[in-house]
């Protein structure tokens with residue numbers, strides 16, 4: 001094989017003989033670098049994201065009703081939740097799907113969203129006071145109870161004082177913000193010593209006065225949008241291995257209940273001051289940012305020094321005293337004003353942050369209610385049902401959960417989990433229980449079915465399933481529900497344990513399918529679709545990518561952009577290499593003619609030119625691939641920080657550790673070979689046609 | 701010459717026309733020529749007389765418009781492109797006016813090149829053969845050099861070695877000394893002559909130079925695409941002198 005060796009030798013020596021070759025080499029080098037680095041990154045994001053999506057909620061496949069107007073979008077879509085038709089009976093589709101040998105589990109599901117009010121400090125206090133006075137009625141007074149009562153009362157009084165000074169400020173600021181005379185009167189009454197002196201005589205009416213007249217003046221409860229997925233929680237936890245309980249306990253099997261996402265709990269229900277401290281800590285620890293340089297962190301610090309009201313409201317006089325002591329201690333001052341102490345305490349810098357963070361959680365947090373909602377409490381969720389009625393459901397929050405690696409991701413973290421029964425209630429689907437309950441209420445109160453929300457019916461109820469057409473009797477006001485029979489019924493519901501059959505025999509919006517062998521996803525998808533068709537069930541079977549909606553398309557889009565970039569680069573490379581090789585061939589006609597004259601066949605000349613470009617491609621391509629693999633390996637080791645929590649989802653965690661698959665390297669290799677071969681075909685053909693006569697030319 | 705031998709080159713009534721657009725330029729007009737093995741022949745004639753054209757036909761790098769060109773007993777008209785290439789590879793060696801070495805290859809590799817094309821010898825045999833020729837042309841110690849590190853005379857000696865490395869029956873050289881000074885040119889012709897005598901290789905070369913012509917056994921004189929005569933070198937010189945006087 002002396003000949004081939006010769007050709008390769010000629011090729012190598014020609015490699016650096018001309019500038020043109022260096023130009024071609026540079027193009028191939030950067031092209032390969034792009035393929036390897038770009039491909040590696042996109043591939044890794046793809047893998048990471050598929051892990052995020054599959055492991056958090058989608059499973060490998062999702063099955064939903066073919067009557068749906070919109071396509072399934074588990075993470076929502078632009079303009080809210082997609083319009084899906086319900087699958088009336090999960091117990092029909094489950095066995096159908098489970099029959100397939102590649103299906104591991106089928107998990108029932110439905111996602112939706114509703115508004116909730118996060119509790120208002122004074123509401124919570126008053127509710128607790130009421131509870132304590134009830135206890136006193138039932139069991140009599142103990143010194144302990146007395147102490148608790150006085151403390152709470154002190155706190156409420158303290159809040160009223162704060163409220164008065166707040167409103168006085170507002171009065172001077174906004175001329176038209178003047179308080180109604182009735183409200184002023186109410187505050188004056190609540191401030192008066194007489195009111196508090198008379199409190200013990202009739203605590204319940206005093207409480208009622210506070211609840212009705214004072215609490216509404218405190219605007220610190222916020223409306224929150226709560227996205228939730230109703231599912232069989234037990235099966236969900238088993239099937240989605242990324243899910244883990246953080247605090248609290250799992251919802252007991254068969255019971256109604258909810259697990260809030262840890263992210264949601266922290267972001268929306270935690271005391272803002274504490275949340276901001278956590279965020280600053282995260283930026284410092286994970287993203288290695290510094291307060292001195294980062295405007296966002298500076299904003300958090302500033303807000304912490306200014307927005308102290310929520311904080312101050314939480315402290316009763318006793319706790320205020322403790323807080324002042326502790327702050328004075330830590331700061332080493334004698335400043336007696338709590339707000340001033342807090343403002344200087346929260347004016348954190350890079351130097352003192354860690355110490356203050358620790359002090360906050362050690363000394364101040366125990367005095368505070370860090371979250372607006374305690375685990376074990378109930379949350380009232382108010383949703384529009386499919387028919388447009390407003391439906392309110394009380395559901396107990398058992399704990400918080402998170403998806404491993406996606407702790408900080410809004411996308412994954414925005415989703416809260418609830419049991420199927422509650423979901424169906426909110427959706428407007430009537431369980432037999434609920435139907436019975438409603439019938440009883442109607443009979444007792446003599447109310448005939450009132451469709452109060454008829455106007456909304458026209459707006460929302462366009463594609464009502466026949467199942468829910470018989471409708472709920474308008475608003476089940478939770479105030480009504482808290483009293484008398486309704487209250488009891490709700491307690492019953494909260495305690496009720498549903499069996500598997502009850503859970504499954506009912507409506508769902510979709511079903512997540514977990515596969516045994518995910519590599520056969522495509523085939524399984526087609527086969528399941530076929531078996532649904534055979535069984536005459538109007539179902540759509542989609543992959544996790546499609547089920548994730550826009551987010552699922554993200555990687556596809558990134559891949560396409562990359563492919564187009566690569567295509568453009570290589571088309572340019574193709575043209576340039578082609579021209580360059582033509583020029584090189586023309587420069588070498590005499591040399592080629594000489595070879596032909598002394599006995600080289602055309603094929604040899606052809607091979608010579610081809611080998612030359614191949615060698616060029618391989619040498620510079622290998623260099624590009626090497627650098628690319630080096631970069632990926634480096635990033636794979638150190639991890640690329642997501643920086644922005646939005647990216648956590650795509651990175652499947654705070655850092656992406658990209659890896660390079662052999663496929664990408666092989667693709668780069670093939671692309672380089674094909675491009676160099678294609679771009680040289682014509683020059684090589686021309687070279688082969690060079691006549692031996694050209695050797696005789698004396699062109700000097 | 702030697703009547704019992706068959707000629708290595710046999711040309712019969714050959715014409716060669718070049719067409720330049722619509723104009724037809726007759727470069728050769730009915731040429732007959734026989735060259736026998738071992739001859740050392742010079743082709744002489746004024747510029748444009750058709751020397752290069754004739755050598756190209758003999759060297760199988762071009763084809764005649766009419767007539768028969770036989771090389772080593774084969775009618776070149778009847779051979780395919782591939783066969784012609786093989787004929788050149790195995791039977792003919794070329795020495796060019798501008799040396800035509802492959803610039804990126806070393807002296808050794810340039811000389812080895814035709815052997816690699818032939819695929820007859822293994823690596824060790826090739827090495828022996830190449831070194832033997834480099835010694836003959838006096839460049840053994842330059843085997844690793846690149847052509848651009850050599851003088852013109854040295855380059856032409858490499859070219860001579862390359863032309864002879866396959867032990868061809870016939871070596872063609874179109875004005876091999878035209879790009880060299882007269883002393884160096886003289887050396888090249890001496891070298892060729894030496895190889896002709898030692899190895900019995902047939903040489904046909906063209907030249908303007910009377911001194912170069914001196915070394916030839918015979919001089920074929922061309923004018924206007926026709927062979928005037930075939931004479932000894934002494935006769936040719938006399939004729940040239942006379943021609944010069946006539947002007």
Ligand SMILES: Nc1ncnc2c1ncn2[C@@H]1O[C@H](COP(=O)(O)OP(=O)(O)OP(=O)(O)O)[C@@H](O)[C@H]1O
Pocket residue numbers: 718719720725726727745746747748749750751752753754
């Ligand atoms: N490729 C060509 N196209 C057209 N005409 C040509 C071509 N090659 C040679 N000729 C013409 O053919 C004739 C013979 O040319 P040739 O090159 O054979 O002469 P020569 O004896 O080698 O001349 P010189 O001594 O200048 O090299 C000339 O008239 C020349 O112009």
Ligand SMILES: [Mg+2]
Pocket residue numbers: 751752753874
């Ligand atoms: Mg000539």
